[in-house]
Amino acid sequence: MKYTVKSTALSAVTGNVIVGVFEEGKLSLAAQTLDQLSQGAISQLIRTGDIKGKQGEMVTLRLPNANLERVFVVGCGKQGVLNVRQYKQLIKNTIQAVKATNAEQVYNFLTEVQISDRDLYWNIRFAVESVAESFYQFDHFKSKKSDQHSALQEMVFVVDSAQQTEAETAVQQGQAIGLGVRCAKDVANCPPNVCNPAYLAEQAKKLIEKSPHFKVSVLGEKEMAELGMNAYLAVSQGSQNEAQLSIIEYRNHPNPQAKPIVLVGKGLTFDAGGISLKPAASMDEMKYDMGGAASVYGVMNALAELGLPLNVIGVLAGCENLPDGNAYRPGDILTTMSGLTVEVLNTDAEGRLVLCDTLTYVERFDPELVIDVATLTGACVVALGQHNSGLMSPSDALANQLLSAAKHSADNAWRLPLGEEYQEQLKSRFADFANVGGRDGGAITAGVFLSNFTKKYEWAHLDIAGTAWLQGANKGATGRPVSLLTQFLIDQVK
Template structure:
């Protein structure tokens, strides 16, 4: 599907989105199309109330008119605007229209400008049009709609289209990768995606470390998790260079890539264990961000790292009670083999010191405790640097890819004490999302660091089960902001 911003004549489109408000006001485009009082008559008869989420569709000659209820003028918020955009798109999908003019650009979102109207509208349509049927014998019928034109000539709207298209592409690539079954998407497959991305642009190179290289580096915490699987651990490093100063320090993004997590010897319950293919959503989101970055060609140096691994219980699997030596020399007593993500990440966080980063942000489906604390709406944010945390929270607020900062203080380190090693890999029942972050902080002393726990936000359960692509939007916006 192609997107653009242009004040194309409304009459030239197969379909049009126009807005009507609760006070009976018609948006300018709705007024223009109301030549025979069709919309006005529907308002007078009570068939159109203008309430949010109300969709009324009718045909005028060869044109589909989708009248969208937009509530009270100037009071609609971001979430509501995305919802009405998606619902309107559902209506147009059922038609034969190939070209849509989206005149919801005339709806004012509270405390937002036209740029965000177009960003949110495009991203909402891209989300609603997502299909993953790669493994189905009968494919989903393709959407007939080919072109979406946002009804404005504003330059900021055109910039919004550019940004939103790249982010939507990144979100799709993250979702596609995460939705793959674990018998296809293993650590080697994950690393191969990095190599595929390398072929798209001269701005990015990819390198892969296998278990032999990891052993030589002393990454024994990472390798301890992997030793129960026949599939070798793979650490994929994607290096994007486009900063005007080639020596500028890179921003490093690290993603947990447990392509399947059975919990190891500390085996997970059987119910819903299929969803543990999503334990690589951190890595998938980094892949999505790097895709968006390649599309946008931002003037930055960025390194994306996908830490691929499997956690399975065979005769060679690591055990509760084992003591592992991490790459930085710290020893870790394993109290629960299902707290494996932090063991993979701690060595990866040490490994990226070699890049002398401007900052490091890791993304991981790390703890069920974060889901208990924040539900499925906010990702958990932990940081050792206040300025970095604020930048991420700003990007979160801008994109509505929500995050909430959790505390990090010395008291939480007390919960990680072990009588036999430098650290235990779990800190007990209380504050589990925070003690996991506290554990990781012991391996981030040489740079500014932040951690995003996306265990609650990376995928949906139930009838709509599937990866969400979060936090690709948040992280890409963070990178866009670094260029201003």
């Protein structure tokens, strides 16, 4: 899909256009112009009740007398009160209507539509991201590919000449984020008999081809054992697929010595729960337990497109948690890479064991800050549902930066407490910590557990168990929180 920014009068446009109308018979500026060019065709639609301007309404007109092949008239609700969620849905509905025709190019005059508390940049960027999402499909493993063919090849955003630079930036960043989301979805949707830790490592290595700023290295179980990453390795014991830790270094800061931002992604390519076996119902969805690694991989792809002047290290903690005669057990005591010991009470609380050693490992990079991303707890889904990722950090400054990025990108997050009092639930009679702290505050105690391994740098934790994938008829990866994290990195440059 090609995106172009032009400063063009509607009277000079031929082909296909998108214009908006509002409730109470109000027309956007483009719709007013078009109404004049077409001898009142838009006004006639409103008078006859064919469109009332309500959100989601759509009428397609043929206006050869105005040199236009098609006009997609879109209902935009009450003027000035359209929120981000409604706008994104409006764009998706519009694209579905355009895709149903043989239109190859369309001029988008919805750039005039005001989104609450947003400017033109966000109007265009969210449109680009929404179009990318509308075109996404995962049919890699179908013998008969989807027949949802679309002739649409180009969308032209129409803006004032003074807004050209701002609009082009929005297109560039929207495309990069759209690519990152797609890459994250593709990896996450991949079946677990294909997407194992080695597959994650292969995808990481391919990033070298995308930018000269990348360097990729992979640790296998032998190297992990030499480093004392015993908690990570314990989780992998029941699987025939070797655990692999993929380190993706992106170095593009003007100061080569600048400390890197480190993103750590939990990469459980399948989680059966180990000896603490999960229920059979919906266990197939545990291929999404590598959603954290998928999102970090997506962010690194977006970075390759954006070329941000930063040093960023993405770490994909690949592993499988399966039960067999060699699997780790409830009751085992593990010595982590940090030297702290953990009593295993539940082998299905494995993500924190993989992450605690990975968080210790990344100390060697002397990071400016570390953000881990993980489908960590069902408790976070209970607390926040599928709309907000859970955010925890002992640093108010870092938490606020992430919340700001979440708000701006509309990739929502909610901060949960990380108080010292929650450590009481992790006490063990036989080790430094237990790996679970009971049902109460389960998402928080998981974050508190990880905090014990992050004392040497500024750190935040994103629990995406509720936001990484959808269930039911729309089952599939969401690509979250690629938008949030990429926006966070863009903000670091600013």
